[in-house]
Amino acid sequence: MSQQRITRFIIRFIMTSVLLLYYTTGNTAEVRELASQPQIHQSGQFRVLYYTEGKDAISLEDKNRNKVPDQAEDVLTQTLAAYYLFVETLGFPDPFQSRYFQDAKFLDIILYSQDASGEEGELGEQKELAFAHPRFLHVPSDPEDTVSINFRVSSSLKASTDQGPAREFFHLIQYGVTFFRNRWFIEGTARWAEYGLRKDDPDGSVPQFTTWPLSNEERTALFAMDEQAAESFWIPLAAKMNNKGVIPFTPAIYKIMPLTYANEKPVFKNMRFPGWMFVRDVLIELGRMDDIAFRELGYQEWTAENQASPENNKYIMDAISTVVTRYQAAFHL
Numbered sequence: 001m002s003q004q005r006i007t008r009f010i011i012r013f014i015m016t017s018v019l020l021l022y023y024t025t026g027n028t029a030e031v032r033e034l035a036s037q038p039q040i041h042q043s044g045q046f047r048v049l050y051y052t053e054g055k056d057a058i059s060l061e062d063k064n065r066n067k068v069p070d071q072a073e074d075v076l077t078q079t080l081a082a083y084y085l086f087v088e089t090l091g092f093p094d095p096f097q098s099r100y101f102q103d104a105k106f107l108d109i110i111l112y113s114q115d116a117s118g119e120e121g122e123l124g125e126q127k128e129l130a131f132a133h134p135r136f137l138h139v140p141s142d143p144e145d146t147v148s149i150n151f152r153v154s155s156s157l158k159a160s161t162d163q164g165p166a167r168e169f170f171h172l173i174q175y176g177v178t179f180f181r182n183r184w185f186i187e188g189t190a191r192w193a194e195y196g197l198r199k200d201d202p203d204g205s206v207p208q209f210t211t212w213p214l215s216n217e218e219r220t221a222l223f224a225m226d227e228q229a230a231e232s233f234w235i236p237l238a239a240k241m242n243n244k245g246v247i248p249f250t251p252a253i254y255k256i257m258p259l260t261y262a263n264e265k266p267v268f269k270n271m272r273f274p275g276w277m278f279v280r281d282v283l284i285e286l287g288r289m290d291d292i293a294f295r296e297l298g299y300q301e302w303t304a305e306n307q308a309s310p311e312n313n314k315y316i317m318d319a320i321s322t323v324v325t326r327y328q329a330a331f332h333l
Contacts, residue, residue, distance in 0.1 A: 070262035088252030098176030130171035188229030209236035238275020245274030
């Protein structure tokens, strides 16, 4: 083995060991080798890794003739729009600045096939999958110590008609703030987040929220949901707390408004997003509440089982109640 290869091995071993020790509370850094060298479409810290051959190959259609496949381009464009909207415009916590992801150099979006369920690097029945752990992907052009946060989307996904990338980016916001992974919260609010880049208002086709606090029966039904909790709970409650939901004109909004997909259709379609302030404040409150749950429930670490434990539901609901009380007092609801 050459001296150069020995040095590279030692660097990789040291960096992996350091990060494995650093993320001791559930966000352990993972080492994942890419199956082969991907093509890269990049804007700043955001990269799409894709393949043009083999089972993971994407469509090579290039309507705007910029030598980047439209599929890869549109996934990156939507993810950038989500970042500009949620982080730079609406003030949601930035995953890159979180205590769990602060060492990440990139956000890598990997396009993989759904064909082979259960194999490493593939999606199976899922169209998208965000990872709660920082990762060493060992992209060939990166330094050995490069860590990224990432999510995967299906190589058949068309971002111009599917808000999947925005939804997965919102998962990374969640993962950077709280360890709670109860699906009625995680999937419900991620489903709500899709409306930030949709033409229709989230509250346009859901019943108005009339009862607070929820009864025991309503809580039990809610806690058994996943993304259905968006229409049943999050959208109507958020709209009641923050009904106007006008997106503020900030410098970042002028980054979003010109963005288009390769078919020239706009990415950003609506200046009204009811409930965004309320959902943001609940998420921030959960960052405080999971510390309380960790202590009171006697967790030694945030294992996958602990993160999704039904015992967390009380603490998530307590965080929601805290923000509801604050809004009722401020806005005379």
